[in-house]
Amino acid sequence: MTSLLSIENLKVGRPMDGSFSTVLEDVSFSINKGEFVAVVGESGCGKSMTALSIMGLLPKIMNVHSGSIYYKGKDITKLSKKEINKIRGKEISMIFQEPMTSLNPSFTIGNQLAEVFKYHTNYSKSEIRQKSIEVLEQVEIPDAKEKLGVYPHELSGGMRQRVMIAMALACSPNMLIADEPTTALDVTIQAQILNLLVDLQKNLNMAVMMITHDMGVVAETCQRVIVMYAGQVIEAAPVKDLFKNPAHPYTKALLSSVPVLGQPDRVLNAIEGSVPGIDDMPNGCRFHPRCNMATNECLVNEPQLESHREGRWVRCWNKG
Numbered sequence: 339m340t341s342l343l344s345i346e347n348l349k350v351g352r353p354m355d356g357s358f359s360t361v362l363e364d365v366s367f368s369i370n371k372g373e374f375v376a377v378v379g380e381s382g383c384g385k386s387m388t389a390l391s392i393m394g395l396l397p398k399i400m401n402v403h404s405g406s407i408y409y410k411g412k413d414i415t416k417l418s419k420k421e422i423n424k425i426r427g428k429e430i431s432m433i434f435q436e437p438m439t440s441l442n443p444s445f446t447i448g449n450q451l452a453e454v455f456k457y458h459t460n461y462s463k464s465e466i467r468q469k470s471i472e473v474l475e476q477v478e479i480p481d482a483k484e485k486l487g488v489y490p491h492e493l494s495g496g497m498r499q500r501v502m503i504a505m506a507l508a509c510s511p512n513m514l515i516a517d518e519p520t521t522a523l524d525v526t527i528q529a530q531i532l533n534l535l536v537d538l539q540k541n542l543n544m545a546v547m548m549i550t551h552d553m554g555v556v557a558e559t560c561q562r563v564i565v566m567y568a569g570q571v572i573e574a575a576p577v578k579d580l581f582k583n584p585a586h587p588y589t590k591a592l593l594s595s596v597p598v599l600g601q602p603d604r605v606l607n608a609i610e611g612s613v614p615g616i617d618d619m620p621n622g623c624r625f626h627p628r629c630n631m632a633t634n635e636c637l638v639n640e641p642q643l644e645s646h647r648e649g650r651w652v653r654c655w656n657k658g
């Protein structure tokens with residue numbers, strides 16, 4: 339299968355007085371056309387920075403130090419602002435955790451959708467109105483025509499997230515990045531939004547990269563999983579293989595901290611310790627201080643991300 343997006347040895351961070359404080363180190367993975375991929379890991383592992391690197395939206399204090407992000411074969415880290423603006427929102431779109439922080443409270447839903455179309459298309463006013471209704475219907479918002487005239491605060495959290503998805507879909511992107519899209523929603527609404535994302539991915543043959551903490555969500559929605567730890571990819575595998583047979587001790591620990599329905603006696607293990615900060619990285623394997631399988635080699639030498647069985651990649655000296 340050909341990759342739609344391919345990240346190769348990406349290093350991102352913050353230049354400081356002649357030194358470089360790294361938040362992403364040697365990040366490599368790819369996403370195929372129409373594929374639903376989850377990026378998981380604890381808070382601070384670099385999931386959002388990876389997404390923002392793809393979007394060309396890193397915080398001003400950070401930059402791409404080295405490596406590449408190929409989109410349709412072109413390295414988008416080398417594009418000018420003008421060139422990346424043409425891709426962002428049109429070919430690759432992103433939705434965030436809390437729609438209220440992304441929607442402008444002073445403008446109607448119709449106004450905000452119109453802005454997206456005006457920026458990326460040459461549609462007339464009436465075409466924009468028609469397309470806006472169509473895209474709201476696509477995300478299953480009832481009474482789409484009437485909703486064009488309402489303000490974000492007049493909608494529920496779930497409806498606001500649907501509006502954000504509609505704005506992201508407006509120009510039929512090839513790829514949608516969803517950063518914790520359901521975290522701010524209650525459980526029943528979460529399930530509806532996830533089902534919607536899965537349906538859209540299938541019906542539109544759109545690639546989805548979903549960032550989440552929730553392994554339950556991963557099991558139900560995704561085809562492949564990228565596990566990140568301390569700014570690196572430590573495992574990548576098809577979802578069934580990962581759940582059945584996790585190879586990295588961190589992935590095993592993440593999975594053993596998730597409750598399973600019908601297994602009330604299962605012991606849940608919290609992962610002791612915390613993700614190291616960017617200026618506090620241990621030598622050797624970054625996970626070794628928290629790993630119950632660490633050997634002397636892990637303390638000294640940094641493992642590389644290596645192919646491990648078909649379709650799987652693992653960064654560990656003791657992969658199981």
Ligand SMILES: Nc1ncnc2c1ncn2[C@@H]1O[C@H](COP(=O)(O)OP(=O)(O)OP(=O)(O)O)[C@@H](O)[C@H]1O
Nearest residue numbers: 361379380381382383384385386387388397615616
């Ligand atoms: N604006 C920023 N300025 C400086 N450092 C930042 C900034 N945003 C994130 N970082 C640092 O970059 C690293 C990666 O953070 P990132 O937000 O990508 O993690 P994450 O895995 O997405 O976490 P979460 O699940 O909490 O969103 C962390 O060490 C974090 O402290």
